[in-house]
Amino acid sequence: MSLAEVAAAIIGWPPVWQVLVIGFLGSLVIAVLAVWFERKAAARVQRRLGPYWASPRLGGLLHLIADMVRYAFQYPIIPRTVDLIPFLAAPIAGMVIALLPLAVVPFTSNPAYWPLPPSAMEYSLLIALAIVTLPPIFIIAAGWASNNPFAVIGGVREAFIIVAYELIAILGFLGAAASTGTFNLVAIVEAQGGIMWLAILNPLAFLAAFIAIVMSTSAFPFEIPESEPEVVAGPFTEYSGLLYALNMGGAYMRRFALSIILALTFLGGWYPLVPGEGLLMGYILPSVVVVVKAVIVVLAISFLRAVYGRYRLDQALDLAWKILLPMALAGIALGLFEASIGLT
Amino acid sequence: MSGAELVEGPRDYEATLKAARARAESALREAGISFSVEEGKGFVDLVVDVDSIVKAAEALKNAGFTHVVSVTAVDYPKKKSIKVAYHVTSYLDPEIVGGIVGLAVYLPREAPEMPSLSGVWVSAEFMEREVYEFFGVTFKGHPDLRPLLLIPELAEKRPLRKDFVVREESIYEGVPERVRRG
C-alpha cells in the first residue's frame, strides 16, 4: 500500500470525508454562498445593490473571499489582559466541534458509506444532537477569556440562550424520532419516503426545531449575544483578524451542520433520490441532495435578517419557554399519535 | 385637569405671555419678593436678588411653571456683572403654556456664586453645568457640578466670558504666497 493509497483510504473513510470535505470545504463554499445570499437578499429587500465591486460580473459573489483575504492578512491584536490559552483555543475548538456532527450523520441508506457502524447508527440522531450542544461552551469561553465587559455580557447572554434553545432543539428533533419510532437517522429518512416529509406530518416539531436552529446560531431575530448596539460584538469584541473570522465562520458552520440534521429528519433526506450501489449513486448524489436541502434551510435563515429586528434577551427566552417548549412537546405528542395510528 | 381645558388650536402668543407674566409677578409679590422687570421680545425677565432666588423659584414653580427652557447667562464686563436668567415655562397649565418668563439675577463677575435651582426645577441640572463651565458661575447645592460639554482644562478658561477673545481673520489674511502673487 503506497502512501497515496493510505491517504486516499483515510480521506475516503466516511467520517473523515464528511467532516473534511462535506463539512469543512463544503461549508466554506456554502459560507461564501450563504453570506453572499444573505447580503444580496437583504440588499434586494432594502432596495440597493449589495456586494458588487469585488466581482461585478458575478454580482459580487466573491466578496466574502475578498473579506477572508483581508481577515487573513489583518494583524490579530491580542490584548494583554486576556487569558491567552482559552482566548486562542476557543474559536478554533469552537469551529472544529461545530463540524463534528457531520462525522456521525449518514448521507445515504447504503450501509457501505455510513460513517458509523450499523449498531451505532441506531443512535445516530442522539449522538449528533449531543455533539451539537458542545460549541456554545466555547463561545462563552471566548467571552470569558476576553476579560472585557462587553464580551462578558455577551457570553452571559449566550449562556442564557443555550439553556433556552438546547432543550427545544432536542425536543423538536425527538418529535421526529417519536413519529418514526427510531433514533436511527437512516430509518427516519426511509420512513419519510418520497413526500411524507415530517415537516408536513409534524409541523409543530419542525417549526420548533427550525426556530431553535435560528436561535442557536445567533441569526436574526435572535442575534442577541452579538447585539451590536449594546455589546459591540459580544463575546468576540476583542477578536480581530483571522481569529474573528474563525468565530464568525464557526457560527455559519454550526448553522450548516444543524441544517443538515434538519434536512435529514424533517425534509426527507436524500429523497426523491433512492441511493443505489456504487460511489456515485450510493453516496455522492444522495449527499448532494441532502446538502442542497440544507443550503435552502441556511438561506431561509439568512433571509430573516432582512425583515426582522432583534428580540430582547428576556423576550427571546419568553418565546422559547412559553411558546416553543410547549410547541415542541406538542410535536412529540403529535408524533406519538401519528405513530400509533400508523401514519408513518 | 381635564382634556377640554388643554390646548387645542393655535394660540395667541402675546396673550399667553401676558398671562404668564401676570402669573409670575403675582406669585413673586405673594411671596414678598421684590423684583424689577426687564423687557424682551417674546419673553420678560424678572430680576430678583440673589438671596431670594430660591424662594422666588419655588413661588414660580408653585404657580405652575414646570420646567426651565434655558439657563441663560450673559457677561457684562462694563457693569462688572454676569446675568443669569432661568427662562421657565409651563407644559401643563393651559393658560400660560409656552409663555417664557425669566427669573434673573445679577452676580458679581469676580467669583460669581448662587444657589442651585436644580432642586426646584430638575430640568435645570444640565444647563447649570453648562453655565458653570462657560462662565464660571458656581451653583451651591448642585448635585453634580462638573463641566458638561468641555474638558476641564478648557472649562477653566470660561470661554463664553467676554474677556475670552476669539479673533476673526481679516479678508486679506491667510493667503499663501503662491496665490497672493496672482
Added chain:
Amino acid sequence: MSGEVRVYGGWRDDLGLKVIPTRRLARDVYEVFIGPQHPGSGHMRIIIRVDGDVIVEADPDIGYVHRTMEKLGEIRGWIKPIPLFERMAIHDACNITLPYVRAVEKLMGVEAPLRAKYLRVLLCEINRIAAHLYGFAIFGVFLGHSTMYMWAMGDREVFIQLAEELTGARLTHSYPIPGGVRRDIPQGFPDMARRAVKYMRKRLEEYRKIFLDNPVIRSRLEDVGVIPKRLAAELGIVGPNARGSGIQYDVRIIEPYEVYDELDFEVPVYTEGDALARTYVRVEEIRQSLRIIEQVVEWLEKKPREPIVDESIYKKYPPLHKKILESQGRAKLLPWMATMKVPAGRAIGRGETGRGEIIYYVESDGGMNPYRVRIVTPSARNAIAFKYALPGHRVMDLPAIYGSLDYFPPEADR
C-alpha cells in the same frame, strides 16, 4: 456595603421627583461605558451601571462634538451664523436656523413677505420629514432592523432631492435670511412635490407593516422607557418625546410662526409615554407634514410670484437684482448685510424642529455682532431624559430608548 438606597427606575408617581445624584452607588455594580466609540452611541457616552442585567444608573456624558456655536455666534456678524448654526442638525437645516433668523428679524423690525413665509414652511416641513426619516433609520439600526435603516435613508433621499431643487444644496440650505428667503420655487417643483407626497404616503403603509407592526419591534418598544406626563413636564423634554407622553405642546400651535396658523394640520399627541408612542408620534408627524407640503405647494402655485424679501430690502435692490429675482427666482443679498448693525435689544426666537422646540436667545448691543446668542437645542433638553428613563430597564433596552428619544449628539453639543 454602603447604606445607600438603590434607586431602580428614575420615577414613580408616588415617590415624587427627586434629583438622582450620580457617582454615589455601591461598588458591586458593573460599570459599562457605552461610547463614545461605540456602535450604539453616536458621539456621546452613556456611563451605565448595571446590576445583573438591569441598569441602576445612567450618566449621559455629552460634549464630544461641541463646536462652540455660542461663541462663534458672537464674532461673525448677523448673517454669517446662519450657515454655522445649521451644522448643529444638518439634516434639519431650515428648522434649526429659522428661529435665529426670526429672532434677528424681531430685533431688526423686518418681516418676511407672505410668499417667503410659505416657502419657509415648505422647506421646514421637507426638513422635518427628512429628520424623522433619519431618526427612523438610526432607530432601525439600534433594533437590528437593517431594512428600516436602508428604507428610511433611501426615502429621505427623495426629500433631500426636493430640498435640493428648491435651494440648490442637499443639506446645508442656508435658506432663510433676515427678511425673506433666498430662492423661489423652480419650474415643475409643485408636481415633483406632489409625487413625493404620494410616494411617501404609500411607503408609510409599508413601514407600518415591516417595522411598526413587526412583532419583534413592537415587543421591543411597548412599555419600554416610559416617561409619564408629569415627569416629561418636569424634565422639560421637547418635541415628539414630550408629545408621546401626552404633553400637548408644539411651538407651531403655542406660538404660531410664519403661516402655520393658516394651514390645516394636526399635532399628534399620544398618552402612553413609551418608546412605541414616541415612534408613532413621528410617523403621524410625517403624515401631517405631507399634508402641509400639499397645501403650501398649492398656495405657491396658485398665487402670483411676488418679491420673497422684505419690502425694506426689496426697495434697495438695483435693477439687476430685480431682474434676477424675476427671471431666476433668486433673491440676491445686499453688500451691507455682511456688516449690518442691528438695533439693541433682546429677543427669543423659537421654532419646532423635527426633534422639538429650539430656542435662540439673541441679545444685541447695537453693534455689528450679536452680543450673545444662547442656543438651547431640542437634543440638549432631551439629554436629561436618559438619566431618568434608563434606570430600571435592561441593558438591551438601551438602544430602544436611545433610538426612541431620537437623540442627536451634534445638535445637543452645539
Added chain:
Amino acid sequence: MAPRIGLKSLEKRRTLIDGVRSNLHVLAIGVKYFVNPRRMTLVYPKEYPRLSEGYRGFIILEKKKCISCAACARICPSAAMKMIRVMEPDPKHPEKPRMKQYPVINYQRCIFCGYCVDVCPTEALYHVNYHDVVYDNLAEMFWDLDTFQKEPEYKTALEGRPVRIMVHEELGLIKVPVGEGG
C-alpha cells in the same frame, strides 16, 4: 383651516392570531421586495447625477465683471473667500499699471453656501452644477486668480454616464439617462 392637537392612543396589544398575521405581513413584504427590488442605487462613478442648473457647486469668477467691492469676502461665513491685490494694466491708460483687488477662494474652507454669489452686485461669480472634484493635495485647493476663472475639469464625466434623478410616484427616485450635454 387651522392646526389643532389630535389626541390619539395606541392600539392595544393583540392576540396570538394577530401576531401570526403580522409576522406573515412582515415576511410577505420582505418577499415582495426580494422578488422586485425597485432599487434606488446610483452606481457612482459609473453613473453620476446631472444636477439641476440651480445647484450650488463650485464657484467661478468672471473677472471682467468684478468691481473689486470685496462684498463676497466680507460675507463669506467660513473665511474661504479672500481678497488679493494685483497690478494690472489700466484699460484707459495702458502705460500706467493700476492696483486692483480680486477675490480668490480656498476650497478647503468653502461650504458652498452661495452667499458670495448672491451678494455679488454685478453677478461676477456663478456656480457650476458639480462639486465632485478631487485634489492631490490641500495646497492645490487654494485657487489662485487664474484657476478661479476657469471651470475645473469634471473628471467624473469622462468615465461615467450622466443620469438625471427624478421623483417618481411609485418608485421614489428614478434615474433617467441623459445624453451628452442634455
